[in-house]
Amino acid sequence: MSDEEEIKTDEGENSTSQETENCGKCDEYKLGWQRALADYDNLKKDLMKEKDGMRRIVKEDVSESIIPILDHFDQALKFKPQGLDATAENWVTGMMHVRNQLESVLLGLGVESFGAVGDIFDPHSHESVGEREDADAADHTIVEVSQRGWKLGERVIRPALVVVRS
Secondary structure, rough: OOOOHHHHHHHHHHHHHHHHHHHHHHHHHHHHHHHHHHHHHHHHHHHHHHHHHHHHHHHHHHHHHHHHHHHHHHHHHHHHOOOOOHHHHHHHHHHHHHHHHHHHHHHEEEEEOOOOOOOOOOOOEEEEEEOOOOOOOOOOOEEEEEOOEEEEOEEEEEEEEEEEEO
16 A cells, blocks of 8 residues: 555544544534523423412412401491491492402402301311301301401412301
8 A cells, every 4th residue: 555545544534533523522512402401491490380389479468468358348348337328328339349349359369258158167168166056057057157268279368267057
């Protein structure tokens, strides 16, 4: 073999080994890029979970601030005087409209009230504040609601305070 043929053979081997080395680097860079992309996707998912958790916490905090106001409206309505003149009756109607607006804000946040006369007592969502005999009601049913309960989704924000038929 001549010197010229040896040089061509060496250059061919060098170019093949360099191509192999370059392909190895390309694969390495590609794997690094894929890992970075997967990490970014995981970060986005984690941030969405965290954001949803923060939203839930804010909804609960706002709800816990509004619910006592609605309780005061409900208590005031229980003691509304009879025989009011038209001006006072209009004032009461306006106040009940404000109450309804507050309740619609809670509904918009996904917060619902629960606990009604005739419901079956559930110790996970109701708190018994007394027992009463009632011939018209079935055993372990609610005969009076002292304070409505509130829940956000399946989570109970505040249990309903109820009187149960014993």
